[in-house]
Structure formats: structure tokens, C-alpha cells
Amino acid sequence: MREQLIFEHSRAGRSAAAQYPLDAPAADVPENLRRRSAPMLPEVSELQAVRHFTRLSQLNFSIDTHFYPLGSCTMKYNPRACNQYALLPGFLGRHPLAPESTGQGILQCLYELQEMLKEVTGMRGVSLTPMAGAQGEFAGVAMIQAYHKARGDHARREIIVPDAAHGTNPATATMCGCTVKEIPSLPNGDIDLDALRASVGPQTAGIMLTNPSTLGVFERRIREVAGIVHEAGGLLYYDGANLNAILGKVRPGDMGFDVIHMNLHKTFSTPHGGGGPGSGAVGVSERLLPFMPVPVVGFDGAQYRWLDEKDLPQTIGRLSAFMGNTGVLLRAYVYMRMLGREGMHRVSEYATLNANYLMAKLTAAGFELAYPGRRAGHEFIVTLRREARDYGTTAMDFAKRLLDYGFHAPTTYFPLLVPECLLIEPTETESKEELDAFVAAMVAIREEAKADPAKLKGAPYTLPVRRLDDVRAAKQLDIAYQAA
């Protein structure tokens, strides 16, 4: 099945017509500033456009259509109510620069969201402006730098990152003008404390950690890690990618972290949207309060208002033209209110139950764990190195074949230090039946690998396309349609 490009549906002179002004005047633009030839936009009817994009949507896997156990991404169900109530006309039609007196309703939602996020993370302040996890990370490292600088401590330019860290961590440190020092993990998945002790010093700005780590296990000696880094004068950054594992159970603030970013599009169930929009709200401890990115919502007991550079003169500044991904924040707000006080811990409990159950079933079915003997957090790692050795099939082959069985593939080849790995995160919203079906598919695929490895190499067979030539994509670059 292939859907033509929208440009191939286009015919000169055709248009949808109902959506633009009927009697538009000719544009009053000086000759030298005027556009001479029309842009290549499609000329299609409304039905053609609707049918084309509806068909395109049907070529996707999504949470609404498939189990999506993508490790480190928390692909849980996105409640429809969150979308509907974020799209109410009063919120949707409001200009971000309209007077605060005309936006008390939305500001109250955002203020209460800040307060709820403070409570679940154990931090003292929250700024909602970062527009994705990576921007939250940027804000976090920038605040750490601003803190050291404000103390006249200019030598602290090094950020420590475990080797298992998400790629955004080292990239963020570089964007903030820091250097990166990687430290190794122990065979059981914990941080190597001796290596950490040897790495910290007067050059240490801080350490970026996620807990549970990207290896899927809880860093049990986190207080010692915090002690070592704090004693050396550094600060601790919590990458909230894995907050779903500990929500309502343990708070980053209580573990000793100074700053955290939360992926609201993971833990708080806002949609991933095919690659955004996300939201990377940041939480800070007492000492980083003055440096939070602006604007932040303030409340004086009567009115809600935006606090900006005037209120927070030491702020790291502004990370978006307005106030971040507001609509995403509203969705997270609705989600948190629907879960309520009694629902927060259920998220981590059932995410962890599902992960440990799936891990137990896959182990019982003969798959090898990367970190046996550890509890899974909300995700765990299977290594297919035995299958690679015995059948010549890779983790990628399993991943592609899973698509034929109607499952989105788990995360493959991350973390980079585990060979032939699948990082599997089922989330709390999946049923036992779905998890059992996934185990059955994995077992069936292994049987196929044994009997006919070439079959796996050729997968997938039932999707709109088979495996794509990535090398050709990069070498013979075709990134924009050229009309014939």
C-alpha cells in the first residue's frame, strides 16, 4: 500500500476554497519586496487533503493502535479528556500577551501544576517553560553554572555523566559550554563510586543522573553519590526521563538532587505527537531558586501573574518567545487532577508490576537479562547476544519482526554498553493479556530465528514498506520534492 505524495494529487487551479477570504484584495506590497512566483503548495480539494492525511495516519503505529513498549519513552495511554479540556475555546483563543487580568483561569491551572510538580518531586520551585526534555536539561545545567558563577566559582566547567546516559546529557553539557567526563557503570548496573570519587574535584560543576538509570535499575547508593558530589562542591542533576518508575514512592529532592527536569510527555501522559510537542518542566532546590528560567507563575493570594526578569534578576533567562508549551502543560494538569493524591503512586506501582511481570515471563521463556538478579524499575533490558551467536540474528531483526506481529519494537541498541539489547518499558496502562501476547510473539520469533534466520533478516513483511536503505537516504539526499 502506498499513498501518493500530496503534490501528486495537486492540479493547477484546484483549491479547497472555503477556508480563505472570498474577496481578498491584491496585496499592497512594493514591487522590489514582492514574491514573483507562487510557492509549491498543493492545489487540492478539501476531501483530497482530508483523505490523504487520514490515509497517512493509517500508516503509523501509535499507542492508540498498538502496544508500544519503547524503553525510556514511557508510551502510556494519553487520556482523551486531557486533550479535550486543553482545547477549550477560552484557552485556545487567548493571546499569550493579553493582559493577565484576562487569563486568571489558565494561570491558576499553571500555578497549581507548578505546586503539584513541586510536591511529587520534593523540589522547592518549578518553572514550566522548557519545551522538551532536552531544553529542561539545558535549563538545569545552565542553572548549575549560574549558581557557581554567582559564587565566584568560575573553574567549575566539567559535567560528569555515566556511560549509560541518554545522548542528550552530554550534548546538553556541550551546549552549555561545559566539558563532559564519562564514568563507567559496574557489572550490576550501579555507578562505580571509586571512579566517581576519582573524577570529582574543583573543576566539577555537577553530575547528571537518572534514577532508576537507563539500565532499568535503581541506584541504591544514591545518597552516597550525592554526598561525594556535594562534598566536592558540585551539584546533582536529575534527568526525569524515568520518573514514571518512582512517582509517589521516592522524590528526587529527598534523594539529594538540586535540579530536575520532568518529561511531562512521559510521566504525565501528554502525547508524543510523532515527535513532540513535549515539555521539560524543571524543579529546583532552595539554592537554585533565584536562577529559574522565566516566566514562572506567581500568586499573591488574590491574582495570578507571570514573574519575569524583574522578579528574578538572576534568572538564566527566557527559553521560549512566550511561556513554553502551554497546551501541553494544560494536558498534564488535567491528568494529574484526574489521578489525584491517591493515584500518583499507582502509576509507579503498576508500571513496575508490569515491567517485573514481563521480565519474569521473558526470563521463564529463556531470554537473557542484562542485569539478572536486579528488580526492574519500570523498564528492563533483554540481551539477545545468545541468539546473535547461535542464529546470527540481531536485536534489530527481532525488533523488525515484532512489527509484523503487531507490536511496536522496544528501544534497540540503547544503552550503548549492552550488546544486542532491547530496552523494554510496558507502562502501567497495558493489560496482562497484552503483555502475555508480547511474550508469545518473542517466543515465536525466536523459533523463527532458529528455523530460518533469513526470515528475520527480511522482516518486516506486512508493513507499508520493508527495511529501508538508510545509506542511500544519506548519500543520495532527497529531502524535498521537486516538481517534474
Next chain:
Amino acid sequence: MPFIPHTTDDIREMLAAIGAADIQALFDEIPAELRSRALDAIPPALSEMEIGRLMSERAAADGQKLNFIGAGAYEHHVPAAVWAIVTRGEFYSAYTPYQAEASQGTLQLLYEYQSMMASLTGMAASNASLYDGATALAEACLMAVRAHRKSKSQRILVPAAVNPDYRAVLRAVAGGQNLAFELLPYDPRGGVTTTASLEKYRGQDITALVIQQPNFFGNLEDVDALTDWAHEAGMLVIAVANPMSLAVLKPPGEWGAKGVDIVCGEGQPLGVPLSSGGPYFGFMTTRMEHVRQMPGRIVGRTVDLDGKAGFTLTLQAREQHIRRSKATSNICTNQGLLVTAATIYMSLIGPQGLAKVASTCIQRTAELVAVLEKVSGVRVAFGGPRFHEAVLLLDRPVRGVLEALAARGIVGGVDISRDYPSLGNALLVCATETRTPGDIATYARALADVMQSAAAA
């Protein structure tokens, strides 16, 4: 339990398979002294009906005012079909298209988007979006430093007529990497940037010049002259463009003799509602020679094992998940769903429609300026051609006037006096195709009323 499917039997069977006594046992690796106390500051759960009521009340309290604010976010008509399709679960609840075979819908749509944006801006290559217009400009400046290998200065010239909030974001996002931003004054008569202001930089090592068209005041810059001047002086040129205006204004790829090097801007006008500030999306396009320096996702067309056409993320060697600390940017998640909206918007509106929307914006703003400048105590700051915004100067502080208008259901513009103190009491107003002649008359009457009653008081 909301959103959790487990029955009591499920839980029992699952714990038995794990070999755990209860769910709490699954957290036994977390040291006891770290366990959370009760989360008292979180209110009790609400049902869908209750939260629906609460949100509706708050949204209704904010109401729907008659809007005359632009300043980087513009109220345009969004066709009904756009968000009906965008919120389909297959787009809404999919992840970044790493598994290409299971993401052909999103990938093909992004390829179509890249094609449209490249053509609209007159450039060869587009990425699949950045966070917003302001961060897109910050990324464009960082990209210019990478792309302009001969320039060592990391100095970038930024006109004062560029959106002040964009300039604030530039400092916050790119300042940490030792970029120096130098402010170019605007011509106080025309409200535009002139080549005269550039002369003092002649012969110096400057990495790039930023040009916003239309500029923050709504005025049209002499983009050909500025672009040629910068290129002759050995700088790259970064255009900040309003994509809606490009239906009628010369695309940056055709500015001056050679066209600009990087185009970026805010994509919100293309099918994204004002939404109290976001989510919007940033766009970026460039010359093919710089494509490997561009940040963000890029989709390419290729073939599969059977030789059939298909789409995949490409040039990933630029990105953080491969290059880690040496990546072009730390960007990972971007604004995919908003790009979905923009692609459907551009398809429905088409080239004719986009030109009609843009020319109606120009017309309505001209009408707005004409009636408002007749109000006593109001004059127009700058002459010269403009797109769909204008700066008005009032004979009294703007803030009080805006509050009085808001009380009458009108959001009358943005007070830019704080960002441009030399202008005095300056109000930036905007009228798009959504403002009817009746709306404009309503605003003019209200403003006359407010100015008069305050004068009387």
C-alpha cells in the same frame, strides 16, 4: 483505577509469576529512609466529569476577547479539518519515527512539510521543526558559527527591530557558547534597519547578520540591500521570516543577489491556534551546502528492500543520540504534531489561499491604522510599507489604556514601551484576516472612548 486495567486476579497472578508477596516488595531496592511521605499537597482525584466542569469554568472565565495582538503569535482562521486530523490517535499518540517501517505516515508527512517549507522560503533544505521561532533563531546563530568556517569571531549582528523576546532567548540559549550578539539600531523615522548602521562593521570579522522580515514593528526591511551588504562584507545572512507573509513577500532565498544562507521563524501562523502561547513550532531551512550543519530531525526519501519508495530519518550522524557531546544540538523531541497541523493547513489553503490570507492581513491592518490614527492622542510611529502590524504612539501610558480596553472585551495590542523606551508610549497592534471591518470599527470606538474618558478624568 483510572487508566490502569489490572483486576485483582491479574495482580495476584502477576505477583505469583514474579515471586513477590505484594506490589510494595517490588520497591525493595529503594532504601527505606528515602521512601516518600503522603503527597498531601496534591488534591484528591477528580472524575472526568468533574475536571471537565472545572476546566470549562476556568476557560469561560478567561473568555474570548476581540484580539488585536500579534508580536510573534497571530490569530488566523484554522480550517476545521486541520485539528480533526491532527488529533487522530495515529498522529497524536505516536512517537518520534525511529522505527521507519511503522511510521511511514508521520515520515511522509514530514517530507511533504520539508518540501513546502523549502519552496515557501526559497531554500533547498528544511528540517522537521524546532521548538519555536525564538529557539529556531538561537539554533540558526549556532549553526551559522559552524557553517562559516572562515569567521572566527562568533559575533552576530542583531537589529533592535528583531523581536525583543527572541533576543532574550538568543542570550539565554546561545550565550553559553560564547557567541557575541551586537545590537544594530533602527532608523527612528522608518522603523527599519539601514545599511548605514552596518558601516562601522565593514572590514571586521562578523559571522552573520540577522534580518527579520517583517520586523518586530511590522515594517518591511530593505532586505535586498541588507543581504547584499552582509554578503559583500563576508558575513552569512540569517532571515527570520513570518511564513504567512511569504505568500506575498519575496522569499529569503531570493533576497539580494545570492539569497540568504539560513531561514528560520515561528511556524504558528500556519494552522496553529494562539493557545495562550504554545505549543507552536520553529522552522528552519537552508542552502544544501549547509545541510549537515542544520540541527533537528530531517526526513529523506529512499527505497526499501524491494526497491519501493519509502521515508526515513536521515543525516542522523548530526544528532545527539549518535554524536553525544559533539552533536549539532541537544534537540531530541521537537514539535511534530504542530508540523502535522501546518502541513495540513498549507495543503488545504494552497498557494492561492495563502496569498489571499496574507493580502487580507495587509488590507485589514491598513484599515485599522487608518481609523486608529484618527483617535485623539494617537499617532502612527513609522511610515513606509508594512505587513500586518504597526506601532502607535499614545499621549499617555499604554498599560492603563490596555486595561481599560480589556474591561470592554478588547485586547488592544502590546505595550512595547519597556523594550523601546525611546519610542515613548508605544503600542504594537495587529489585524489579521480574522478581524472584520466591524471588529475594527468596534476597536476604534472603544479606543476613542477610553482616550476621551481618561482625558476627562
